[in-house]
Amino acid sequence: MSLIIGTKAPAFSLPATDGRKISLDDLKGRKVVLFFYPKDNTSGCTLEAKDFQAFKKDFAAADTEIVGVSPDSLKSHDRFRAKYGLDFPLASDEAKTMLEAYGVWAQKSMYGRKYMGVERTTVLIDREGNIARIWPKVKVKGHAEEVLEAARSL
Template sequence: MSHSPEIGKKAPNFNLPATGDKKLSLKDFKGKHLVIYFYPKDATPGCTTEGQNFRDTFNKFKNANCSILGVSRDSIKSHEKFKEKQAFPFDLLSDEDEEMCKAYDVIKLKKLYGREYMGIERSTFLIDANGKLKKEWRKIKVKGHVDEVLAEVKALNA
């Protein structure tokens, strides 16, 4: 049984390959707030829109001392194409073994056209500059989501 990470406690660590030939872990973001958003699949409509929304507000997050990471089970090769095509100014992590997905408890039973399968439930986590989990959003509707996340980041700095 997987457990959800607890708000107010240390966020689960990760160490995964990322775009730009990097390997990233939680400690790389010490002293900065971090938004991690999990999404089902590269280059699908909802995931593309969500990524574009983060891209378009990226400077506002940056000005609020906040980094952004996108995570899915897609390969780095797929991520590089998606990132380049959408001109994302942030990195995408490849979690092919679902290690990070499980640590953040985002693998859920999903239904599509009557078929049931395990997949990533669109979820976002906000981690503060000390590595503590401050807020989580699950079962996200893309519209308006990024603005909500940005408001929370700004509240951390208030």
Template sequence: MTTSSIQTGDRAPAFSLPASAGRTVDTASLSGKPYLLYFYPKADTPGCTTQACGIQEALPALGKLDLTVIGVSPDAVAKIDRFAGKFGLTFPLASDEDHQLAEAYGTWVEKSMYGKTYMGMERSSFLVDGDGIVRNIWRKVKPADHAALVAEAARNLTAED
């Protein structure tokens, strides 16, 4: 396992991943546009549902800021599609089953529960500007607070341009 520790000001790693609704998300199509990559542990769990629904509710405001939102989890596309359909999530949810993107961002980490350690996704988000530079990082984000933090940072990002 190789983990990276992406810092604010670093160039965002390139990616191409399968996503919900038959989409593919990749850095090539995002060129010149700001985007949010948010990593979440598992589709259709309470925290991940709170986080995703909060983002969905904030999409109109984020869209006005010209911000593309992409959720990333280690789940298979079929599971992600069920999750998106169940909660009416219209933004792309990407499948990173081999954890390659998570490892590039340093979000595939050792976790522990009930005394057992295992590898899993750290709930983290990265705001990337139109030049592909990481501008904001939130690690171990609280699901209920996520959308408000992102909206504020995105407003600041567009004010700088």
């Protein structure tokens, strides 16, 4: 599925850190940043998560929730959050249902080897549950600030 700006974001309900379930319905009425990342505790993913954490208060001031999503287990997410002091939810999509619905579970290639994995992508959802902005194939440096500016302008 290919996401289109202005259309309804695909619904989801996933287990998340702190023993909670997180769903699009629960977040309605607030802006939401979904950042999809490949794997806990890898260099790019760690930097991206730490950058979003650094701007968490600014996102909150812009009435915007941050949710990280990867196929890692909740146990892995809990360790990752504790290690880096992350205090926003990380959702676990081990079945890859949401990742596929958002079009971020994709064929990748490294050193000529093809495999399936998460294409680092960020989606900004407006208060009505519509897709407001999409950042495909994210380059981490400066990304959190760019997303914050977009959230402020919504």
